[in-house]
Amino acid sequence: MxxxxxxxxxxxxxxxxxxxxxxxxxxxxxxxxxxxxxxxxxxxxxxxxxxxxxxxxxxxxxxxxxxxxxxxxxxxxxxxTALDIESVYEARRIIKGIRPDALFAAETLTSFHLEPGFIENETSELLAEFTPAPLDRTLKADDAVVKFLAVTRKGTPDEFLAEVGPAVSHLVATTHSAPRTAMLEMSVPGxxxxxxxxxxxxxxxxxxxxxxxxxxxxxxxxxxxxxxxxxxxxxxxxxxxxxxxxxxxxxxxxxxxxxxxxxxxxxxx
Missing domain, CATH: 3.40.50.1000 (HAD superfamily/HAD-like)
Known part of the structure:
Protein backbone atom coordinates (compact mmCIF):
# COMPACT_ATOMS: atom_id res chain seq x y z
CA MET A 1 0.00 0.00 0.00
CA THR A 81 -10.52 19.50 -18.32
CA ALA A 82 -13.53 21.57 -19.34
CA LEU A 83 -16.58 21.03 -21.51
CA ASP A 84 -17.12 23.41 -24.40
CA ILE A 85 -20.18 25.62 -24.09
CA GLU A 86 -21.73 24.20 -27.27
CA SER A 87 -21.75 20.69 -25.77
CA VAL A 88 -23.29 22.02 -22.57
CA TYR A 89 -26.18 23.68 -24.38
CA GLU A 90 -26.72 20.75 -26.73
CA ALA A 91 -26.80 18.28 -23.83
CA ARG A 92 -29.28 20.56 -22.07
CA ARG A 93 -31.48 20.67 -25.17
CA ILE A 94 -31.50 16.87 -25.54
CA ILE A 95 -32.21 16.20 -21.86
CA LYS A 96 -34.94 18.83 -21.80
CA GLY A 97 -36.57 17.10 -24.75
CA ILE A 98 -36.65 13.81 -22.85
CA ARG A 99 -37.45 15.24 -19.43
CA PRO A 100 -39.11 18.68 -19.76
CA ASP A 101 -39.10 19.08 -15.98
CA ALA A 102 -35.27 18.88 -15.77
CA LEU A 103 -33.33 21.84 -14.40
CA PHE A 104 -29.64 22.54 -14.88
CA ALA A 105 -26.49 23.97 -13.34
CA ALA A 106 -22.90 24.40 -14.45
CA GLU A 107 -19.81 24.21 -12.28
CA THR A 108 -16.88 26.27 -13.57
CA LEU A 109 -13.40 26.81 -12.20
CA THR A 110 -14.47 30.15 -10.76
CA SER A 111 -18.21 29.96 -10.07
CA PHE A 112 -21.46 28.02 -10.01
CA HIS A 113 -24.30 28.83 -12.39
CA LEU A 114 -27.73 27.48 -11.54
CA GLU A 115 -31.16 27.83 -13.05
CA PRO A 116 -34.07 28.97 -10.85
CA GLY A 117 -35.51 25.95 -9.05
CA PHE A 118 -32.39 23.79 -9.44
CA ILE A 119 -31.99 23.80 -5.67
CA GLU A 120 -35.22 23.05 -3.81
CA ASN A 121 -34.03 24.99 -0.78
CA GLU A 122 -32.69 28.14 -2.38
CA THR A 123 -31.79 29.52 1.04
CA SER A 124 -28.99 26.96 1.27
CA GLU A 125 -25.98 28.52 3.00
CA LEU A 126 -23.60 26.68 0.67
CA LEU A 127 -25.16 28.33 -2.37
CA ALA A 128 -26.21 31.67 -0.89
CA GLU A 129 -23.55 33.54 -2.85
CA PHE A 130 -24.93 32.38 -6.20
CA THR A 131 -28.02 33.98 -7.77
CA PRO A 132 -30.19 31.61 -9.83
CA ALA A 133 -30.62 32.74 -13.43
CA PRO A 134 -31.01 31.18 -16.90
CA LEU A 135 -27.70 29.67 -17.98
CA ASP A 136 -27.67 31.53 -21.28
CA ARG A 137 -27.61 34.78 -19.30
CA THR A 138 -24.78 33.92 -16.93
CA LEU A 139 -22.50 31.46 -18.75
CA LYS A 140 -19.88 33.07 -20.97
CA ALA A 141 -18.22 31.50 -24.00
CA ASP A 142 -14.87 31.29 -22.22
CA ASP A 143 -16.20 29.79 -18.97
CA ALA A 144 -14.46 26.51 -18.14
CA VAL A 145 -17.38 24.18 -17.32
CA VAL A 146 -15.82 21.29 -15.42
CA LYS A 147 -19.14 19.71 -14.40
CA PHE A 148 -22.61 20.10 -15.87
CA LEU A 149 -25.59 19.00 -13.76
CA ALA A 150 -29.21 18.08 -14.43
CA VAL A 151 -31.85 17.42 -11.79
CA THR A 152 -35.43 16.22 -11.80
CA ARG A 153 -37.87 15.77 -8.92
CA LYS A 154 -39.34 12.62 -10.48
CA GLY A 155 -37.93 9.11 -10.24
CA THR A 156 -34.61 7.83 -8.97
CA PRO A 157 -31.03 8.74 -9.93
CA ASP A 158 -30.62 5.35 -11.64
CA GLU A 159 -33.81 5.82 -13.68
CA PHE A 160 -32.80 9.32 -14.76
CA LEU A 161 -29.32 8.14 -15.78
CA ALA A 162 -30.68 5.18 -17.76
CA GLU A 163 -33.20 7.40 -19.54
CA VAL A 164 -30.98 10.25 -20.67
CA GLY A 165 -27.40 9.00 -20.42
CA PRO A 166 -27.34 7.18 -23.78
CA ALA A 167 -28.91 10.16 -25.55
CA VAL A 168 -26.07 12.51 -24.59
CA SER A 169 -23.15 10.06 -24.50
CA HIS A 170 -21.64 11.57 -27.65
CA LEU A 171 -21.39 14.91 -25.84
CA VAL A 172 -20.73 14.14 -22.18
CA ALA A 173 -19.79 11.40 -19.74
CA THR A 174 -22.70 10.97 -17.34
CA THR A 175 -22.82 9.57 -13.82
CA HIS A 176 -24.44 10.27 -10.46
CA SER A 177 -23.50 10.31 -6.80
CA ALA A 178 -26.57 11.57 -4.94
CA PRO A 179 -28.20 8.68 -3.04
CA ARG A 180 -31.78 9.95 -3.28
CA THR A 181 -31.90 13.03 -5.52
CA ALA A 182 -32.24 12.32 -9.26
CA MET A 183 -29.27 14.48 -10.24
CA LEU A 184 -26.83 13.68 -13.03
CA GLU A 185 -23.22 14.85 -13.19
CA MET A 186 -21.69 15.35 -16.64
CA SER A 187 -18.13 15.94 -17.77
CA VAL A 188 -15.92 15.62 -20.83
CA PRO A 189 -16.18 12.12 -22.37
CA GLY A 190 -13.33 9.95 -21.16
Whole structure:
Protein backbone atom coordinates (compact mmCIF):
# COMPACT_ATOMS: atom_id res chain seq x y z
CA MET A 1 0.00 0.00 0.00
CA UNK A 2 1.74 3.11 -1.29
CA UNK A 3 -1.25 5.33 -2.09
CA UNK A 4 -4.70 5.63 -0.51
CA UNK A 5 -7.35 7.27 -2.69
CA UNK A 6 -10.65 8.00 -0.99
CA UNK A 7 -13.97 9.44 -1.98
CA UNK A 8 -15.44 11.89 0.54
CA UNK A 9 -19.24 11.97 0.87
CA UNK A 10 -20.76 8.73 2.11
CA UNK A 11 -17.32 7.17 2.34
CA UNK A 12 -15.57 9.16 5.07
CA UNK A 13 -17.94 12.14 5.54
CA UNK A 14 -21.45 11.75 6.93
CA UNK A 15 -24.61 13.77 6.43
CA UNK A 16 -23.69 15.68 9.58
CA UNK A 17 -20.55 16.99 7.87
CA UNK A 18 -18.28 15.08 10.25
CA UNK A 19 -15.38 12.68 9.76
CA UNK A 20 -15.07 10.26 12.67
CA UNK A 21 -12.12 10.43 15.05
CA UNK A 22 -11.25 6.83 14.18
CA UNK A 23 -11.08 7.67 10.48
CA UNK A 24 -9.01 10.80 11.14
CA UNK A 25 -6.53 8.70 13.13
CA UNK A 26 -6.36 6.04 10.39
CA UNK A 27 -5.41 8.66 7.80
CA UNK A 28 -2.87 10.19 10.18
CA UNK A 29 -1.32 6.77 10.72
CA UNK A 30 -1.08 6.30 6.95
CA UNK A 31 0.80 9.59 6.61
CA UNK A 32 3.18 8.64 9.39
CA UNK A 33 3.82 5.31 7.66
CA UNK A 34 4.80 7.14 4.48
CA UNK A 35 1.64 6.30 2.54
CA UNK A 36 0.50 8.96 0.07
CA UNK A 37 -3.05 10.27 0.50
CA UNK A 38 -5.25 11.73 -2.21
CA UNK A 39 -8.95 12.45 -2.01
CA UNK A 40 -11.05 11.90 -5.13
CA UNK A 41 -14.46 13.53 -5.10
CA UNK A 42 -17.33 14.89 -7.11
CA UNK A 43 -17.17 18.02 -4.98
CA UNK A 44 -15.89 21.30 -6.40
CA UNK A 45 -12.78 22.91 -4.89
CA UNK A 46 -14.80 25.38 -2.80
CA UNK A 47 -16.34 22.52 -0.79
CA UNK A 48 -13.12 20.85 0.39
CA UNK A 49 -13.03 22.52 3.80
CA UNK A 50 -13.82 19.28 5.73
CA UNK A 51 -10.47 17.91 4.54
CA UNK A 52 -8.63 21.00 5.72
CA UNK A 53 -10.51 21.58 8.96
CA UNK A 54 -10.92 17.99 10.15
CA UNK A 55 -8.04 16.09 8.54
CA UNK A 56 -5.52 18.90 8.23
CA UNK A 57 -5.01 17.83 4.61
CA UNK A 58 -3.02 20.29 2.53
CA UNK A 59 -2.14 18.11 -0.42
CA UNK A 60 -3.75 17.18 -3.72
CA UNK A 61 -7.47 16.63 -4.24
CA UNK A 62 -8.99 15.31 -7.45
CA UNK A 63 -12.28 17.20 -7.77
CA UNK A 64 -15.36 17.31 -9.97
CA UNK A 65 -15.19 13.59 -10.77
CA UNK A 66 -11.69 13.87 -12.20
CA UNK A 67 -12.08 17.10 -14.18
CA UNK A 68 -9.94 19.14 -11.76
CA UNK A 69 -6.71 18.44 -9.89
CA UNK A 70 -6.56 20.93 -7.03
CA UNK A 71 -3.69 21.90 -4.74
CA UNK A 72 -5.07 22.71 -1.30
CA UNK A 73 -1.78 24.30 -0.25
CA UNK A 74 -1.93 26.99 -2.92
CA UNK A 75 -5.72 26.96 -3.45
CA UNK A 76 -5.11 26.73 -7.19
CA UNK A 77 -5.80 24.17 -9.92
CA UNK A 78 -2.91 22.07 -11.16
CA UNK A 79 -4.90 20.93 -14.17
CA UNK A 80 -8.47 20.91 -15.45
CA THR A 81 -10.52 19.50 -18.32
CA ALA A 82 -13.53 21.57 -19.34
CA LEU A 83 -16.58 21.03 -21.51
CA ASP A 84 -17.12 23.41 -24.40
CA ILE A 85 -20.18 25.62 -24.09
CA GLU A 86 -21.73 24.20 -27.27
CA SER A 87 -21.75 20.69 -25.77
CA VAL A 88 -23.29 22.02 -22.57
CA TYR A 89 -26.18 23.68 -24.38
CA GLU A 90 -26.72 20.75 -26.73
CA ALA A 91 -26.80 18.28 -23.83
CA ARG A 92 -29.28 20.56 -22.07
CA ARG A 93 -31.48 20.67 -25.17
CA ILE A 94 -31.50 16.87 -25.54
CA ILE A 95 -32.21 16.20 -21.86
CA LYS A 96 -34.94 18.83 -21.80
CA GLY A 97 -36.57 17.10 -24.75
CA ILE A 98 -36.65 13.81 -22.85
CA ARG A 99 -37.45 15.24 -19.43
CA PRO A 100 -39.11 18.68 -19.76
CA ASP A 101 -39.10 19.08 -15.98
CA ALA A 102 -35.27 18.88 -15.77
CA LEU A 103 -33.33 21.84 -14.40
CA PHE A 104 -29.64 22.54 -14.88
CA ALA A 105 -26.49 23.97 -13.34
CA ALA A 106 -22.90 24.40 -14.45
CA GLU A 107 -19.81 24.21 -12.28
CA THR A 108 -16.88 26.27 -13.57
CA LEU A 109 -13.40 26.81 -12.20
CA THR A 110 -14.47 30.15 -10.76
CA SER A 111 -18.21 29.96 -10.07
CA PHE A 112 -21.46 28.02 -10.01
CA HIS A 113 -24.30 28.83 -12.39
CA LEU A 114 -27.73 27.48 -11.54
CA GLU A 115 -31.16 27.83 -13.05
CA PRO A 116 -34.07 28.97 -10.85
CA GLY A 117 -35.51 25.95 -9.05
CA PHE A 118 -32.39 23.79 -9.44
CA ILE A 119 -31.99 23.80 -5.67
CA GLU A 120 -35.22 23.05 -3.81
CA ASN A 121 -34.03 24.99 -0.78
CA GLU A 122 -32.69 28.14 -2.38
CA THR A 123 -31.79 29.52 1.04
CA SER A 124 -28.99 26.96 1.27
CA GLU A 125 -25.98 28.52 3.00
CA LEU A 126 -23.60 26.68 0.67
CA LEU A 127 -25.16 28.33 -2.37
CA ALA A 128 -26.21 31.67 -0.89
CA GLU A 129 -23.55 33.54 -2.85
CA PHE A 130 -24.93 32.38 -6.20
CA THR A 131 -28.02 33.98 -7.77
CA PRO A 132 -30.19 31.61 -9.83
CA ALA A 133 -30.62 32.74 -13.43
CA PRO A 134 -31.01 31.18 -16.90
CA LEU A 135 -27.70 29.67 -17.98
CA ASP A 136 -27.67 31.53 -21.28
CA ARG A 137 -27.61 34.78 -19.30
CA THR A 138 -24.78 33.92 -16.93
CA LEU A 139 -22.50 31.46 -18.75
CA LYS A 140 -19.88 33.07 -20.97
CA ALA A 141 -18.22 31.50 -24.00
CA ASP A 142 -14.87 31.29 -22.22
CA ASP A 143 -16.20 29.79 -18.97
CA ALA A 144 -14.46 26.51 -18.14
CA VAL A 145 -17.38 24.18 -17.32
CA VAL A 146 -15.82 21.29 -15.42
CA LYS A 147 -19.14 19.71 -14.40
CA PHE A 148 -22.61 20.10 -15.87
CA LEU A 149 -25.59 19.00 -13.76
CA ALA A 150 -29.21 18.08 -14.43
CA VAL A 151 -31.85 17.42 -11.79
CA THR A 152 -35.43 16.22 -11.80
CA ARG A 153 -37.87 15.77 -8.92
CA LYS A 154 -39.34 12.62 -10.48
CA GLY A 155 -37.93 9.11 -10.24
CA THR A 156 -34.61 7.83 -8.97
CA PRO A 157 -31.03 8.74 -9.93
CA ASP A 158 -30.62 5.35 -11.64
CA GLU A 159 -33.81 5.82 -13.68
CA PHE A 160 -32.80 9.32 -14.76
CA LEU A 161 -29.32 8.14 -15.78
CA ALA A 162 -30.68 5.18 -17.76
CA GLU A 163 -33.20 7.40 -19.54
CA VAL A 164 -30.98 10.25 -20.67
CA GLY A 165 -27.40 9.00 -20.42
CA PRO A 166 -27.34 7.18 -23.78
CA ALA A 167 -28.91 10.16 -25.55
CA VAL A 168 -26.07 12.51 -24.59
CA SER A 169 -23.15 10.06 -24.50
CA HIS A 170 -21.64 11.57 -27.65
CA LEU A 171 -21.39 14.91 -25.84
CA VAL A 172 -20.73 14.14 -22.18
CA ALA A 173 -19.79 11.40 -19.74
CA THR A 174 -22.70 10.97 -17.34
CA THR A 175 -22.82 9.57 -13.82
CA HIS A 176 -24.44 10.27 -10.46
CA SER A 177 -23.50 10.31 -6.80
CA ALA A 178 -26.57 11.57 -4.94
CA PRO A 179 -28.20 8.68 -3.04
CA ARG A 180 -31.78 9.95 -3.28
CA THR A 181 -31.90 13.03 -5.52
CA ALA A 182 -32.24 12.32 -9.26
CA MET A 183 -29.27 14.48 -10.24
CA LEU A 184 -26.83 13.68 -13.03
CA GLU A 185 -23.22 14.85 -13.19
CA MET A 186 -21.69 15.35 -16.64
CA SER A 187 -18.13 15.94 -17.77
CA VAL A 188 -15.92 15.62 -20.83
CA PRO A 189 -16.18 12.12 -22.37
CA GLY A 190 -13.33 9.95 -21.16
CA UNK A 191 -12.88 11.88 -17.93
CA UNK A 192 -13.64 10.15 -14.64
CA UNK A 193 -12.04 9.61 -11.25
CA UNK A 194 -9.96 6.64 -12.43
CA UNK A 195 -8.39 8.39 -15.42
CA UNK A 196 -7.16 11.33 -13.38
CA UNK A 197 -6.12 9.20 -10.42
CA UNK A 198 -4.09 6.93 -12.71
CA UNK A 199 -2.21 9.95 -14.09
CA UNK A 200 -1.56 11.25 -10.60
CA UNK A 201 -0.31 7.87 -9.37
CA UNK A 202 1.96 7.58 -12.41
CA UNK A 203 3.46 11.00 -11.63
CA UNK A 204 4.49 9.57 -8.26
CA UNK A 205 5.83 6.35 -9.75
CA UNK A 206 3.03 4.33 -8.16
CA UNK A 207 1.29 1.48 -9.98
CA UNK A 208 -2.37 0.53 -9.65
CA UNK A 209 -1.38 -2.61 -7.73
CA UNK A 210 -0.11 -0.42 -4.88
CA UNK A 211 -3.26 1.75 -4.68
CA UNK A 212 -6.04 1.23 -2.14
CA UNK A 213 -9.22 3.07 -3.12
CA UNK A 214 -12.53 3.63 -1.34
CA UNK A 215 -15.88 4.77 -2.73
CA UNK A 216 -19.61 4.24 -2.47
CA UNK A 217 -21.46 5.50 -5.55
CA UNK A 218 -21.61 5.05 -9.35
CA UNK A 219 -19.17 7.93 -9.89
CA UNK A 220 -16.59 5.79 -8.04
CA UNK A 221 -16.99 2.67 -10.19
CA UNK A 222 -14.11 3.25 -12.60
CA UNK A 223 -11.75 4.17 -9.75
CA UNK A 224 -12.69 1.07 -7.74
CA UNK A 225 -12.08 -1.14 -10.77
CA UNK A 226 -8.76 0.51 -11.60
CA UNK A 227 -7.17 0.36 -8.15
CA UNK A 228 -5.33 -2.81 -7.22
CA UNK A 229 -7.35 -2.84 -4.01
CA UNK A 230 -10.71 -1.16 -4.56
CA UNK A 231 -13.18 -1.23 -1.68
CA UNK A 232 -16.83 -0.22 -1.97
CA UNK A 233 -18.58 0.70 1.24
CA UNK A 234 -21.06 -1.93 2.41
CA UNK A 235 -23.47 1.00 2.74
CA UNK A 236 -22.87 2.03 -0.87
CA UNK A 237 -24.69 1.68 -4.18
CA UNK A 238 -25.12 -1.92 -5.42
CA UNK A 239 -23.32 -1.14 -8.70
CA UNK A 240 -20.30 0.23 -6.84
CA UNK A 241 -20.19 -2.87 -4.64
CA UNK A 242 -20.38 -5.14 -7.69
CA UNK A 243 -17.66 -3.20 -9.51
CA UNK A 244 -15.20 -3.18 -6.62
CA UNK A 245 -15.24 -6.86 -5.80
CA UNK A 246 -14.21 -5.99 -2.24
CA UNK A 247 -16.24 -4.42 0.53
CA UNK A 248 -15.28 -2.15 3.37
CA UNK A 249 -17.61 -2.34 6.36
CA UNK A 250 -20.58 0.04 6.55
CA UNK A 251 -19.91 3.76 6.78
CA UNK A 252 -21.51 3.82 10.24
CA UNK A 253 -18.91 1.27 11.39
CA UNK A 254 -15.93 3.38 10.20
CA UNK A 255 -15.39 1.01 7.28
CA UNK A 256 -12.50 2.93 5.74
CA UNK A 257 -10.69 3.10 9.07
CA UNK A 258 -11.15 -0.63 9.64
CA UNK A 259 -9.53 -1.51 6.31
CA UNK A 260 -6.65 0.93 6.74
CA UNK A 261 -5.97 -0.25 10.30
CA UNK A 262 -5.79 -3.84 9.09
CA UNK A 263 -3.48 -3.02 6.18
CA UNK A 264 -1.15 -0.96 8.36
CA UNK A 265 -0.79 -3.89 10.74
CA UNK A 266 -0.28 -6.43 7.97
CA UNK A 267 -3.62 -8.20 8.28
CA UNK A 268 -5.27 -9.74 5.21
CA UNK A 269 -8.50 -7.93 4.27
Missing amino acids: RLVASDIDGTILGHDGKISERTIKAFRDCREAGVELVFVTGRPPRWLYPLQEQLGHSGIVICSNGAVVWDLATEKPISS INKAVTLAKYAESLGIQAADVVAFGDMPNDIEMLRWAGHGYAMASGHPEAILAAGRQAPHFDDDGVAQILEAKLTGQRV
